[in-house]
Amino acid sequence: MQIYAEEPAKELGAKTLLYITQDFPPGFGGINTYSAELCVRFAEYFGRLTVVAPYQPGCEAWDEMQPYNVVRIKCKSAFLGWVVKSRIPKLLEEVQPDILFHAQWTSLAAAKKARKSGFKGSVVCAAHARELLREPGLPFPLPQLFRAYRQEYMQLPDLWLPVSHFADQLLEALGIAAANRQIVHNGTDPFHFRDDDDAQTRAETRRSLGLKAEDFVLVTTARIVARKGIDTVIEALKRLFPEHPLLRYVVIGTGDQRENLAQKAKEAGLGAIVQFIENVSHEQLPHIYQAADLFVMVPKTIPPDVEGFGLVYLEANACGLPVIGSTSGGVPDAIAHDETGLLVSEQNPAELASAIEYLIKDPGKRKLYGEKGRARVLEKLNWDDVSQQMLGLFQEIQK
Numbered sequence: 342m343q344i345y346a347e348e349p350a351k352e353l354g355a356k357t358l359l360y361i362t363q364d365f366p367p368g369f370g371g372i373n374t375y376s377a378e379l380c381v382r383f384a385e386y387f388g389r390l391t392v393v394a395p396y397q398p399g400c401e402a403w404d405e406m407q408p409y410n411v412v413r414i415k416c417k418s419a420f421l422g423w424v425v426k427s428r429i430p431k432l433l434e435e436v437q438p439d440i441l442f443h444a445q446w447t448s449l450a451a452a453k454k455a456r457k458s459g460f461k462g463s464v465v466c467a468a469h470a471r472e473l474l475r476e477p478g479l480p481f482p483l484p485q486l487f488r489a490y491r492q493e494y495m496q497l498p499d500l501w502l503p504v505s506h507f508a509d510q511l512l513e514a515l516g517i518a519a520a521n522r523q524i525v526h527n528g529t530d531p532f533h534f535r536d537d538d539d540a541q542t543r544a545e546t547r548r549s550l551g552l553k554a555e556d557f558v559l560v561t562t563a564r565i566v567a568r569k570g571i572d573t574v575i576e577a578l579k580r581l582f583p584e585h586p587l588l589r590y591v592v593i594g595t596g597d598q599r600e601n602l603a604q605k606a607k608e609a610g611l612g613a614i615v616q617f618i619e620n621v622s623h624e625q626l627p628h629i630y631q632a633a634d635l636f637v638m639v640p641k642t643i644p645p646d647v648e649g650f651g652l653v654y655l656e657a658n659a660c661g662l663p664v665i666g667s668t669s670g671g672v673p674d675a676i677a678h679d680e681t682g683l684l685v686s687e688q689n690p691a692e693l694a695s696a697i698e699y700l701i702k703d704p705g706k707r708k709l710y711g712e713k714g715r716a717r718v719l720e721k722l723n724w725d726d727v728s729q730q731m732l733g734l735f736q737e738i739q740k
Contacts (some may be wrong), residue, residue, distance in 0.1 A: 353386045353387055353388075353732060353735065353736065353739075355388050356387050356388055356439040356440065356735075356739070357387060357388060357389040357390070357391075357436060357437055357438045357439050357440075358383055358387045358389070358390045358391070358438060358439070358440045358442060359391050359393065359432065359436050359438035359440070359441050359442070360376070360379075360380055360383070360390065360391070360392045360393070360442045360444070361392075361393045361394075361421070361422070361425060361441065361442065361443050361444065361448045361451055362376045362392065362393070362394050362421075362443075362444035362445070362448070363394070363395060363418040363419065363421045363422075363444065363445055363447065363448060364376065364394075364418065364444065364445075365377065365392065365394035365395070365397075365411075366400075366403050367397060367399050367400055367402075367403045368397055370564075371469065371527075371649070371650070371652050372444055372445065372469060374652060375444065375467070375469075375504075375527060375652075376392075376394075376444050378528070378530070378724040378727075378728075379724065379727070379728055379731070380392055380407070380409060381407065381408065381409075382724060382725065382728035383409075383728065383732075384407075384408045384409040385408075386732055389409075389410075389436070390409040390410070391409065391410045391411075391412060391432075391436045391438075392407075392409060392410070392411045392412065393411075393412045393414065393421075393425055393432070394411065394412075394413060394414070394421075395413065395414060395415075395416055395417070395418045395421055396413040396414060396415045396416075397413075400413055412432070414428075419447065421447075421448050422443075422447055422448030422449060422450040422451050423450050425448065425450075425451040426450045426451045426453070426454040427454075429451050429454040429455050429458060430454075430458050433455060433458055433459075433460055438460075438462055439462045439463070439739065440462055440463045440464075440465060440735060440739070441455060441460070441462065441463070441464045441465070442465045442466075442467075443464070443465070443466040443467070443498070444466075444467050445466075445467065445469070445472045446466055446468070446472060446473070446491070446494065446495055447472055449464075449466065449494040449495070449497050449498070450494065452464045452466075452494075452497045452498070453493075453494060453497060456497065463499045463500065463735070463738045463739060464497050464498045464499050464500075465498060465499065465500045465501075465502065465734075465735070465738070466495075466497075466498040466500075466501055466502070467501075467502045467503075467504065468501055468502065468503040468504065468508045468509075468511070468512055469503075469504055469508060469649040469650070470503075470504075470505065470507055470508040470511060470647055470648075470649030470650075470670055470671055471645060471646060471647055471649055473508065473511040473512070473515065474511065474644060474645035474646075474647060475645045476488070476645065491515075492515070492516065495512075495515060495516075495517060496516075496517075498521065499521065499738050500521060500522075500523065500734060500738050501517055501521055501522045501523070502523060502524075502525045502731065502734070503522060503523075503524050503525075504524070504525065504526060504527050504649060504650045504671060504674075505524065505526065505649060505650050505670070505671025505673075505674040505675075506524060506671070506673075506674055507647075507649070507670045507671040507673075507674070508524075508649060508650075508671060509522055509524050523734055525727060525730050525731055525734075526650070526674055526675075526721075526722055526727065527650045527652055527655065527675070527722070527727065528655065528718070528722045528723045528724040528725075528726065528727040529652060529655040529656050529659050529718055529722065529723060529724065530659075530723065530724055531659045531715065531718050531719050531723050533623075533627060534626075534627050534630065534655075534656045534657075534659035534660050534718075535627060535659065535660065536631060536659070536660050536661030536711070536715055538627075538628060538631040538632070542628065542631075543628075543631055543632045544632075546628045546629060546631070546632035547632050550591060550616070550618070550629070550632070551616070552589055552591075552632070555587055556587050556588075556589045557585065557587050557588050557589065557634050557635075557701055558589045558590075558591060558632065558633040558634050558635070559574070559578075559588070559589070559590045559591070559633065559634070559635050559636075559637045559697070560590075560591045560592075560593065560629060560630065560633040560635070560636055560637070560657075560662075561574065561590075561591070561592045561593065561594075561636070561637055561638045562593045562594060562621075562626065562636075562638075562653045562656070562657075563592075563593075563594050563596075563638055563653065564594050564595070564596045565592065565594050565595060565596030565597070565598045565599045565602065565617070566596045566597060566598055566646075567598055567641075567643060567646075568640055568641055568642070568643045568646040568647070568648070569596075569638060569640055569641075569648075570638065570639040570640050570641045570667060570669075570687070570688070571592060571598070571602050572602060572605060573639050573641070573667075573687075573688055573689070573690050573693060574590065574637055574638075574639060574693065575590075575602065575605055575606050575609060575611060575615065576609075576690035576693075577690045577691075577693040577694040577697060578590060578609075578611055578614070578615070578694075579609040579610070579611060579690075580690065580691065580694040581694050581697060581698060582610070582611060582614065585698070585701060588614060589614050589615075589616075590611075590614060590615045590616070591616055591618060591629070591633070592615070592616070592617045592618065593617075593618050593619075593621050593626070593629065594617075594619070595619050599617055602617075603615070603617060626656070627656075627660050630656065630657050630660035630662050631660050631661065631662070633662060634662075634707065635662065635663055635664075635665065635697065635700055635707065636653070636654065636657035636658075636662050636663070636664040636665070636682075637664070637665045637666075637693075637697070638651065638653060638654070638664075638665075638666055638667075639665065639666060639667040639669075639685060639687070639693055640666070640667050640669040640670065640672060640687070641667065641669055641687045641688050642669045642670060642687060647669060647670035647671075648667075648669050648670040648671060648672050649670055649671045650670075650671040650672070650674060650675050651666060651671070651672050651675040651676075652675075654666055654672070654675040654676050654681075654682070655675060655718055655722050657714070658681050658682070658711070658714025658715055658717065658718055659714070659715055659718040660711075660715070661711040661712065661714070661715050662711050662714070663681070663682050663683075663700060663706075663707045663710035663711045663714065664676055664681065664682035664683075664710070664714065665682055665683045665684075665685065665693070665696050665697065665700075666682065666683075666684055666685075667684065667685055667686065667687045668684050668685070668686060668687060669687050672684070677713070677714075677717060680710070680713050680717075681710055681713050681714035681717055682710050682714065683696045683699075683700070683710075
């Protein structure tokens with residue numbers, strides 16, 4: 342199957358894309374970023390692009406800035422597919438799409454209705470992992486009915502786009518044929534996440550965070566929830582701190598585990614070196630990455646929650662920062678082990694402590710991982726290349 346489009350503008354310029362997503366800006370998160378970055382690029386190649394997404398307060402300002410039409414529907418994100426289902430005949434008439442793109446399988450009820458309404462185009466669906474594992478906690482026989490419904494709807498797409506080998510394996514286990522699956526990794530924006538801050542800018546960023554020039558700074562950017570493994574990092578720091586008193590740990594994000602983790606750090610005698618920061622702007626984040634010495638996030642698998650990929654590893658790498666992650670879910674696709682960073686086992690503070698200490702003692706290796714990480718992003722794990730891969734695949738299924 343061809344992946345790269347030779348002349349996507351020529352091939353797709355007369356085509357129309359209807360993109361349906363439960364997660365979209367101004368909301369935050371991986372799928373929000375995935376959809377926003379792809380759509381702004383798809384708009385350059387398709388004759389017309391329409392996005393359907395749930396309404397959010399303040400979305401009007403975002404929508405007005407986009408080079409495509411956004412249809413907002415007032416509903417809970419989980420119910421978007423069912424609400425859109427009732428509106429599909431009108432949307433098909435107004436948009437006349439050649440391709441329906443679903444950012445998650447849970448909106449495929451709309452695709453089924455489209456088929457019944459005479460839609461003859463192609464159906465494409467992304468797969469991130471977590472949504473493939475989730476099942477509602479319902480009494481018997483409802484779980485069985487849910488699985489049957491899922492199985493029926495998952496046969497609708499002509500093309501599945503898993504973001505990692507882990508997500509691809511989940512699709513295979515659910516009976517999706519290999520001919521209908523193509524792994525297309527996530528990307529990031531290397532023009533926003535860059536590595537060009539000078540020494541003065543990095544020093545100023547450190548001072549703004551209460552950090553000193555001599556500190557060895559670890560950073561995590563994540564929702565502060567149990568599966569992100571921040572507790573494992575704190576346990577590793579507890580082992581390292583006596584011999585490495587200049588260690589500092591900055592956690593950027595919000596979530597329901599913040600207070601518990603802050604208390605855990607305090608009880609471990611690390612209250613003064615672990616800090617939690619909220620409300621870091623998109624513009625400020627690259628500066629924080631560049632001011633740090635090492636990015637660390639070691640997710641754990643807590644079914645059905647799992648890390649589907651980990652965009653933040655690419656962001657950090659694009660800023661020239663080496664990374665450490667765990668082998669959970671799709672993380673091994675985001676990190677090239679011993680090339681752009683290191684992979685350790687899940688929930689293993691001792692192994693993580695050894696990996697951190699290894700990089701503390703080897704600044705040359707840190708520099709090399711950071712350089713190779715940025716080179717990998719520039720070469721293939723950026724949104725321009727990701728969208729080009731998809732455009733090539735769209736051409737194939739439209740033939």
